[in-house]
Amino acid sequence: MMKKEAKISLPVYKLVYAFCFTVVLSLIRGVVFTYEVGIAMEAPMAVLALVFCADTYTQEITSGRSEVLRLCPMRKRLCSVLERMGIQEGVLFLLSAAGYGFFCLFQAPMPFYKAGEGGETEGKLFLTFLGAVAVTLLFWGMLSNLLSCLFRNMWAGIGCGIVLWLVTNSSFGKQVLGSWNLFSYTFRDVTDSGDLTWVQGKILCLALCIIMAALMPKLIRKRG
Amino acid sequence: MSIKIKDLTVTFKNKVTAIDHADLEIPGGIYGLLGENGAGKTTLMRVLTTVLTPAEGTVVIDGVLYSEENYPKIQKKIGYLPQEIDLYPGLTLQECLEYMGDLAGVPRDQCRERIRYYLEKTSLTEHRKKKMRQLSGGMKRRAGLVQALLNEPEFLIVDEPTTGLDPEERIRIRNLLVDFSENRTVLFSTHVVEDLAAVCSQLAVMKKGRFLYAGSMKELVRKAKGHVWICRAEDEIEARQIERRYHISSKQLSEDGVQIRVISEQRPDADCMPAEPTLEDAYIYVSGRDA
Numbered sequence: 001m002m003k004k005e006a007k008i009s010l011p012v013y014k015l016v017y018a019f020c021f022t023v024v025l026s027l028i029r030g031v032v033f034t035y036e037v038g039i040a041m042e043a044p045m046a047v048l049a050l051v052f053c054a055d056t057y058t059q060e061i062t063s064g065r066s067e068v069l070r071l072c073p074m075r076k077r078l079c080s081v082l083e084r085m086g087i088q089e090g091v092l093f094l095l096s097a098a099g100y101g102f103f104c105l106f107q108a109p110m111p112f113y114k115a116g117e118g119g120e121t122e123g124k125l126f127l128t129f130l131g132a133v134a135v136t137l138l139f140w141g142m143l144s145n146l147l148s149c150l151f152r153n154m155w156a157g158i159g160c161g162i163v164l165w166l167v168t169n170s171s172f173g174k175q176v177l178g179s180w181n182l183f184s185y186t187f188r189d190v191t192d193s194g195d196l197t198w199v200q201g202k203i204l205c206l207a208l209c210i211i212m213a214a215l216m217p218k219l220i221r222k223r224g
Numbered sequence: 225m226s227i228k229i230k231d232l233t234v235t236f237k238n239k240v241t242a243i244d245h246a247d248l249e250i251p252g253g254i255y256g257l258l259g260e261n262g263a264g265k266t267t268l269m270r271v272l273t274t275v276l277t278p279a280e281g282t283v284v285i286d287g288v289l290y291s292e293e294n295y296p297k298i299q300k301k302i303g304y305l306p307q308e309i310d311l312y313p314g315l316t317l318q319e320c321l322e323y324m325g326d327l328a329g330v331p332r333d334q335c336r337e338r339i340r341y342y343l344e345k346t347s348l349t350e351h352r353k354k355k356m357r358q359l360s361g362g363m364k365r366r367a368g369l370v371q372a373l374l375n376e377p378e379f380l381i382v383d384e385p386t387t388g389l390d391p392e393e394r395i396r397i398r399n400l401l402v403d404f405s406e407n408r409t410v411l412f413s414t415h416v417v418e419d420l421a422a423v424c425s426q427l428a429v430m431k432k433g434r435f436l437y438a439g440s441m442k443e444l445v446r447k448a449k450g451h452v453w454i455c456r457a458e459d460e461i462e463a464r465q466i467e468r469r470y471h472i473s474s475k476q477l478s479e480d481g482v483q484i485r486v487i488s489e490q491r492p493d494a495d496c497m498p499a500e501p502t503l504e505d506a507y508i509y510v511s512g513r514d515a
Binding site for chain 1: 270273274275296299300302303304305306308309310311312314315319322323324326327328329371372
């Protein structure tokens, strides 16, 4: 079942554009210090997640299969959507990790702190990025799927997601939401590695993911 | 199994009434649903498959009323082939059917056995390793039918199942449906009269959201008796004149002019003789009488 879900949710064209997006991003977005890599990647990867996950369920609607799936047990249908989300999020996470490597490979950024001067180590920086981007990808992927199901149209889902992305990933969003911003990792104080208030933004993302997961069955039942 | 539809009305958000206070009883066996495009056939089937909720009226299947709380119970009984369905293009035929069967809750071994049986019946066995996108339109249609049969539904709803099939395939599909309909109910919707004439004895004719006729095929044909005429026209110009004045069910060119089957309450004002009605004639007679 998992293999079939992977074939359904990961057609070659999606893998190709996601890979190209990551490579191009690592080539054109300039970074000087290693701490900037995560900042350079978080918001663009959120856009990629928005586009990548938008057709998780809407492909069933556009193909006419949803009318047949309506006859299938709800539990099976939900498991299928969850598996697809898991597979797609996994691929995006691996791409993010690879993208971090591409930045280091193509631009050779410098560490902000010299060895022995304190601050975050390179390994810790990378692990922090992985944790933050995992939550970011999960949130934007789920949001995109949820909005697309709501409108029964993936483009409407992507469009609404982009509006939220623009609002939160802006000076306005930074000022208003502060450490509760959905992109709190990007807006964190990089000079103070001990300041972990940005985690609040990621906790908010996770809380919203739980709400979206709870809404999904109702939405599929009503709009699917 | 029987399905009882009472005073059913379906109105869309744009205020269009697709089904207008319709009553129908669908008995066991194959039941035909005839009607022109836009008659409301697909809407009726979407109600029966629980995709649409009616604005008014009731539907009862085997004593179970169509309502939100009964939907899971009802859905288990139904198999559905929609008019348009694009099955997973990236999966092979075998994978696609296994996937659909799994979603429908059919145990894996049983599902594989049924897939093998129905692929054989629909002459698709040799194509089972092909990707869905590589199959022809007719093959995709047959694959769609197989997915509808996988959970061995008590009530099978098929919307234009023979579209895109060649004559030989059509016969095979009709035979498959006849075999399947034993102890079950099959609702066969089409506008191809020939398909229904070959498989069912009971049918309903729909037009503009209403049932113009529901009953036996023999009775429908009998209704048209005395109203079917074969007219001869010397050339196309004369044939066109007849076409403008009467409902026609067929037109055929022959060596001595054009032969036209005319449906008319009275003897047409042309060179003609009475003819035995066919199901197609009867369908046009019933549809035309309403217009």
